[in-house]
Amino acid sequence: MLIQQTRNLALFLLLLFFALSCGSKPEAQITMQGILTFVKGDAFVNGKPAKSGDIVQQSDILTTKDNGMIIIQIRDMAMITLRNNTQLKLEKIIGSATGERSVDLFLQSGTVFNKIARKDNTVQKFQVHTPVAVAGVRGTSFAMTASDEQIHVRLLEGNVSVSRVAAAKIEKTDKPDANAGKSPKVAETMELKAGQKVEITTSKVEKPIAFGGKEKDQLEKLNAIAFVDTKVLDEIAAKKKSGQSIESLRKQDALKGDTLAPLHIPTESREMLDQKMEFDVQPGSESSIDPQTKKLTLEDLRQKYGKLSKIETKDGRVYIGAFKQVGGQIQVETVNGRVAMPVANLKKVARF
Secondary structure, eight states: OHHHHHHHHHHHHHHHHHHHHHHTSOOOEEEOOEEEEEEESSEEETTEEOOTTOEEOTTOEEEEOTTOEEEEEETTTEEEEEOSSEEEEEEEEEEETTSOEEEEEEEEEEEEEEEEOOOTTSOEEEEEEOSSEEEEEEEEEEEEEEOSSEEEEEEEEEEEEEEEEEOOOOOOOSOTTTTTTOOOEEEEEEEEETTEEEEEESSOBOOOEEOOHHHHHHHHHHHTSOOOOHHHHHHHHHHHHHTOOOGGGEEEOTTOOEEETTOOOOHHHHGGGSSOOTTOOOTTTSOSEEOOSSOOOHHHHHHHHSSOEEEEETTSOEEEEEEEEETTEEEEEETTEEEEEEGGGEEEEEEO
């Protein structure tokens, strides 16, 4: 009798162990995609001309020039509008079987308008990182303009938490892993309310102030652009996967933009896609690569900056020049001009 009870207890404990083990497994993550619903002018994905219907995913880099614009839709969660002279990296776009979604963007420079749908039954995380700050939101519509040393955030609806970051010090070393894991740390955080805007620099967060008038009117018109039905997005993804054409879903409209036919752009919103806005980045004011009027040599760089370094990035690029850290990014003065990149993309820095 005692032996049987012992066996039953052992079996119970074994079953309990397996149940707990299964329950503790992390939920499987699903890589999500975004689809370009509107493209205008000089706009690129990973350096290649963009078209409406193009699928974008984690690690892709989107760039617009002076006359360019892109609208990306990520399922029914988010619509991201890249204004002119903007560079944006899709750092992370993941979901789960239970509907949890997480999007991390890195705004290198320029302006984006983000429209985040409010989903009460799912956990949604949406963050925009810049060289000097990070904004975390849920169920929000806001514009964000970034440069090397400051950002401006304008909140139309909802709530947004904005944090100034202080980057970890980067060492010049021959050891590949010396800077591994060194990423910007939060130095100061503030909550922005609807109808407020704030400027954040590498050294401080300014006091939020109210905005209205033309600024608010422009944001409201961008916010009026409706989401494309996810069934259409699924149809596009399926056609792309099987190699079928999606030309029947594209159209050229009066804006001379390349648009998905189901995208609804209200009449009052159209002017916002065809003219400059108050907070757009002007040509040449900010850029990830700043061409110099005279091409320099390595000897010119040595005479001007002193010692040079060899910088390797996680995506395989190599730069030689004088480097410095500014906020959450590093800048490298090369013979072809200035190159800026987030600290998180840095793999190795060695003396040259």
